[in-house]
Amino acid sequence: MEKHIYLISGMGADQRIFNNLLFPEGYIPHYLEWLTPGEEESYIDYAARMAARIEHENVSLLGVSFGGMLSLEIARQRPINKTILISSIKQTSEKPSYLNLVRRTGLLRLLNLPDAIIFKNRGMILRYFLHAETPEEKQLLTDYLNKTSYDYLRWSIRQVVNWQNDFLPEGLVHIHGGKDMSFPIRFVRPDYTIPTGGHLMVLNRAAEINEILKKELP
Structure with a gap:
């Protein structure tokens, strides 16, 4: 029997972030690409547009970082x-x-300042907080930086900073890294901790994550 799991990457990332994940037999992964947000679009309305692109019933969601936060809002709506x-958090x-x-x-x-000012050193900051470990990971981050629009980044940063949520759906599984610098483990209460994992562990700690997926996806 086919089972469907929809994947949402982190802010500015794409489906390559999931290249090292393996799903249990029978699961078909579908990537939900980020949409262009309206300038004043609410987080709830944006999640509804993303959710409308889920084409199957009885699905699972897997979200990384901001994509995980968005997954929670989608799970609230359907x-x-x-x-x-x-x-994520x-x-x-x-x-x-x-x-x-x-x-x-x-x-x-400060997001109202010109692009050249607020995004000038974003590459150096992101590589530090995301804990890229290999030249390939650093190149992937560079690719993301080059293709992500500043309007999208402004909207997304505002959503993360202002985010409020106490809704926890049934069937929630939280996997986190002990060395995550974007969302430090001391603030987080995950179901599974990968002690050496940083914020990019979906790439470089995929073997451990795949073992967890085997347990959690029937």
Whole structure:
């Protein structure tokens, strides 16, 4: 019997982030590509547009980072068998302190500055926080940086900083890395911890993740 699992990558990433994942027999993966958000589009409305592209019933979702957060909103709007988060957060209480600081101090206003100012050093910052380990991973991040629109980044950053959620769907599985610098483990209560995993562990710790998927996807 065919089973369908829909995949949502992290902010600015694409389906290559899932290249090393293996799903149990019978599962057919489908990648949900990020849509272009409207300038004033709400997080809820955006999730509804993403959810409308799910073409099957009785599906599972797997989301990485911001894609995991979006998976939770989709699971709020339609029935999902199992929602799997990797390198993400599931509740407001798990947001790292630096995001709360940005929200409280109004630093989001900096997003109104010209592109050349606010995104000038984004590559160096991302490589540090995402913990790219190999030349291939660093090149992949460079590709993402070159193709991601600044309007999309502005919208996504605002959603992450302002994100509030206490909804936990049935069948939720949270996998996190002990060395994640974007969402530090000290704030997070995952079901599974990969001690050496950073924020890109979906790529470089896929073997451990695949073992968890074997357990969690019937």
